[in-house]
C-alpha cells in the first residue's frame with residue numbers, strides 16, 4: 108500500500124518570484140513571515156528542514172524574556188543590562204522586551220494553549236517547543252505564506268549593490284530551484300559546529316556565509332564559549348535539571364570546590380568546576396537536591412530532559428550518571444550577522460537578519476542569551492525584519508531579475524579541481540579545533556594561533572576542491588559555513604585579549620575596561636577582525 | 650538516534666518522512682519508512698510524537714546506534730513514551746496547557 112505523496116517533487120530549475128523570501132524555519136523565520144505577510148507582502152519561506160520541527164526551539168522548551176509594560180519594565184531592563192558584560196544596548200533591550208511581549212499577546216489571541224497561574228491568569232513566559240512551532244506553522248500557512256520544506260538555500264542572488272533572491276535545492280531529489288525576491292530575511296539560526304545538540308544538525312551557520320558572500324559583516328563571534336550540561340552521549344543540552352545536581356568523580360567521591368564545598372548547581376556556580384574536572388576525567392551527576400515537588404515539576408515540565416534517563420533505565424534523582432558539557436557555538440552563544448538598522452538590516456540593501464542568525468549583542472551583550480533572551484529576540488527581530496523586508500520590497504516594485512547573479516562560492520562554484528578533499532574530514536577537523544573545552548571554554552593565544560592556521564588550510568582545501576553537484580552541494584555548503592564561522596570565531600577571539608562574558612582567555616583572565624567595545628569580523632579568503640568603538644556612552648546615559 | 654520502525658504498528662502515512670527535520674527517512678515500495686540517513690539524525694524525538702501509531706523509537710545515544718530491538722522497546726513500554734509525557738496523542742499536539750515549568754523557571758539562567 109504505497110501512500111500518496113502530499114508534496115510534488117521539485118523539478119530541476121524551478122523558478123519562483125515573491126516580495127519577501129524568508130530563509131529558515133524556526134521561530135525567527137515564522138515571525139518574519141507573519142510580519143511580512145501582515146505588511147501586505149507575498150512571502151515564501153524556505154526551510155532546510157520541516158518548518159515546525161526544525162531548529163533549536165522545536166525540540167526544546169523555551170523560556171522567554173517576558174516583561175510586561177509598566178513601571179517595572181525599565182527596572183527589568185536595568186537589572187538584565189548589568190549582566191551583559193557591558194556590551195548590550197538598553198534601547199534595543201527595551202524595544203525587544205516590548206515587541207516580544209506584544210507578540211506573546213498575539214499568541215494568546217490566536218489561542219496558543221498557555222498554562223494558567225493559580226489565580227487563573229495565563230502564564231505566557233514559557234513556550235513548549237514542539238507545540239509552539241507546530242502552532243506557528245499553522246499560523247504561517249493561514250497567513251498565505253508559501254512554505255518550502257526540505258528546501259535549503261545554498262546561495263544568495265544579487266547585483267552590485269543589493270540582494271534580490273536566493274537559490275537552493277530540494278533534499279528529495281537534489282533539484283535546483285531559485286527565488287527572485289524584493290528582499291531576503293536570513294533566519295537560518297546559529298552555528299553548532301557539528302556538535303550533536305538538540306536541533307543542531309541543520310544549524311551550520313549557513314546564513315553567516317550567505318551574508319558574508321553578499322558583503323555583510325558579523326559581530327560577537329568571540330562570545331561563543333558557551334557549553335551546557337547533558338547526560339553523556341545524549342543530545343539533551345538542557346541545563347535546567349542540573350540546577351539541582353551534585354557532581355561526582357567516577358569513584359563516586361563528591362567533587363569539591365576550592366573551599367572544600369561540594370560542587371552543585373551546574374547552570375550557575377558549579378559549571379566552571381565541572382568544566383575543570385572534565386579536563387582530567389569523567390564527571391558524574393545526580394539530581395539529588397531536587398525535592399519531590401521539584402522532581403514532579405521537572406518531569407512534567409521538561410519531559411524531553413528525561414528521555415535519555417528513561418531510555419537508559421536510570422533514575423537521575425537517585426543514581427549517578429555521567430555528564431558531558433556540550434558545545435553550543437552561536438546557538439546559545441551570541442555572535443552572528445551584524446545588525447545596522449532598527450529593522451534588522453545588515454547594511455546590504457535587501458538583506459535582513461533575525462534570530463540566532465543575527466548577533467544578539469544588542470540585547471544580551473557578551474553573555475549567553477539562552478534561557479530567555481534568545482527566544483524573545485527571535486520573536487522581536489523576526490517581526491522587525493519581516494516588516495523591514497516587506498517595506499523594502501515595496502520600494503523596489505520595478506525589479507530587474509535578469510541582472511541577478513549567484514553570489515555563492517566555496518563548495519559550490521569555482522575553478523577547483525582537487526578530488527581528494529573529503530568533506531567528512533574537513534568537518535571533523537573544524538569540529539575538533541572549536542568544540543573541546545580547552546579550545547572554547549578556555550582560550551589562549553598559542554592554541555588560537557595554531558587553530559587559525561589549521562582552519563586556513565581547511566578553507567583553502569575547500570576552495571581547491573572540485574565544486575559539488577546535486578544533493579552533495581548541501582553538505583559542501585554546510586562544511587564551508589562551519590569552517591568560515593570557525594575562522595571568524597578564532598579571529599575575534601585572538602583580537603579580544605581579555606576575558607569578558609562567555610569569552611575566557613586563560614592568558615588574559617581579567618576584564619579590561621578599554622576593550623568594552625564590540626569586535627566586527629568580515630571577509631572570506633581574507634578574514635579581518637576590527638574593534639567597533641561603540642557610542643555606548645550615549646546608551647548608558649539614555 | 651532513530652533505530653526502530655515497527656512495521657506492524659506503522660500505517661504507511663508518510664508523516665515521519667515529511668516532518669523529520671534532518672530528512673532521515675526514505676520509504677520502500679510498500680510505503681514503509683526506512684532509515685536512510687541515520688547519521689544525520691539529531692536525536693530530537695520529534696518523529697516519535699508526530700507518528701499517529703507510536704511506531705517509531707529513537708534511542709538516547711546521539712552519536713551512533715545502540716542496536717536496540719523492537720521486542721525490547723515493547724517490553725519496556727517505550728513506544729510513545731515521549732508523546733505520553735507531553736500529552737500528545739496519535740500524532741496530535743496536547744498538554745501544553747498543563748506545563749508546570751513556571752514553578753521552576755525562577756531558577757533558570
Ligand SMILES: Cc1cc2nc3c(=O)[nH]c(=O)nc-3n(C[C@H](O)[C@H](O)[C@H](O)COP(=O)(O)OP(=O)(O)OC[C@H]3O[C@@H](n4cnc5c(N)ncnc54)[C@H](O)[C@@H]3O)c2cc1C
Pocket residue numbers: 130131132133134135136153154155156157158161162163164165167168169170171172258259260261294295296297304305306309310311313314343344345438439461462463464476477478479480481482483485
Ligand atoms: C536545548 C536548547 C534549549 C534552549 N532553551 C532556550 C530557552 O529556554 N530560552 C531561550 O531564550 N532560548 C533558548 N534556546 C535558544 C533558542 O532555541 C534559539 O535562540 C532559537 O531557536 C533561535 O531561533 P531561530 O529561528 O533564530 O533559529 P532556529 O530555531 O535554530 O531555526 C533555524 C532554522 O533555519 C533553518 N536553516 C538553517 N540553514 C538553512 C538554509 N541554508 N536554508 C534554509 N533554512 C535553513 C533550520 O532548518 C531551522 O529551521 C535553547 C536552545 C537549545 C539548543
Ligand code: SF4
Pocket residue numbers: 654658659660661662663664665666682699700701702703704705
Ligand atoms: S509516521 Fe508512523 S505510521 Fe506514519 S509512516 Fe511514519 S512510522 Fe509509519
Ligand code: SF4
Pocket residue numbers: 650651668669670671672673689690691692693694695696697707
Ligand atoms: S529523532 Fe529527529 S532527526 Fe532523528 S529521525 Fe526522528 S525526527 Fe528525524
